[in-house]
Amino acid sequence: MKDLLARWMPIDASAHGAELDQMNAIVHWLMALLFVGWGIYFIWVLFRYRAGRQPKADYVGAKSKISTWTEIGVVIAEAIILVGFAIPAWARWVTPPAAGDNPLTVRVIGEQFAWNIHYPGPDGVFGSQKAELMGASNPIGLDPEDSAGADDIVTINQLHLPVDRPVTVLLSSKDVIHSFALPVLRVKQDAIPGMETPIHFTAVMPTPAAATLPACAAEKECWEIACAQLCGLGHYRMRGFITVHEQGGFEAWLAEQGG
Ligand SMILES: [Cu+2]
Known part of the structure; x- marks a missing residue:
């Protein structure tokens, strides 16, 4: 049934x-x-x-x-x-994944009207943030004085994940309530300003080439991040993309971004 x-x-x-x-x-x-x-x-x-x-x-x-x-x-x-x-x-x-399963922690910060994705980089430590540093070139206000943030990677609307490895997303919002929805991963969680909400899941299928940008845009088959909470006039364009990498592909992508 x-x-x-x-x-x-x-x-x-x-x-x-x-x-x-x-x-x-x-x-x-x-x-x-x-x-x-x-x-x-x-x-x-x-x-x-x-x-x-x-x-x-x-x-x-x-x-x-x-x-x-x-x-x-x-x-x-x-x-x-x-x-x-x-x-x-x-x-x-x-229930958070066991530390022995080598979970990946990613921060996702919603804003009107984009998803900021923050990776801790090779040191595994998120750099600290300051609200007064937030701007167009530094959307999450990473503090350049903090050495933990030097290797951090921040993308806009691009969520890259490894296959078969548990992921914890720490979800928050800069302004209003958004809802972080990953339909192909059966994830949906409100992003609430002033709160950091953990979400735990594991992707078990790499994104097929046809569902990866730019190929998917024409076919309307992208694996998307949708905002599932009406959050303002630009809500409709608060759309991101998910790439689940094959084994080893995620590390290669991280190294490329860091380089
Ligand atoms: Cu939104």
Whole structure:
């Protein structure tokens, strides 16, 4: 039944996406069942209690227990979705990757209307930032006095990731609330000014050549970062691109950027 909905979903390149897609499918099938059930019941009530057949109001009401049991069944189904699927998926989602799995930490800072991506560079330490240094040539206000920031890499709208390596994105915003959405990686999280929200996921599929810039732009097949929260007049152009590199390709890209 998952496959019936899968045709409308974007490709899933993440380790955790199948679980979310399955839950999405279960919830939608339950909603479809309730919609059809209530629809049939509504039509039956209109017919059964029409004025011609039921001229006088019935003050006793329904005596059958069917409605009670149906309601209990729906509550049980919803409890199974919540306890059996949603809470375990959420628990895995908020658990940071083990240090032994060599996770990559990237900072993503939303602004009107772009995504700033900040890599710590070979030293693995993010350089410090100062709000007063922020400007067109230094969008995240990296402090040149701080030696930890000398090897940092900052890109705009270009998120590069390694395949099969856990990633933690530390998400924040410079101005208003944005929503960092990576549809092909089944990631969506609000970016809130004044807060740094961690997100954990692993990409398990390298971006195909056809979905990489510039080839993808014409075919409309890019792996995109979308802003999923209306954030101002330029919201529609707050669009970034994801490149998941093959083994070794990410390190080569980092070295190229650093050079
Ligand atoms: Cu936005």
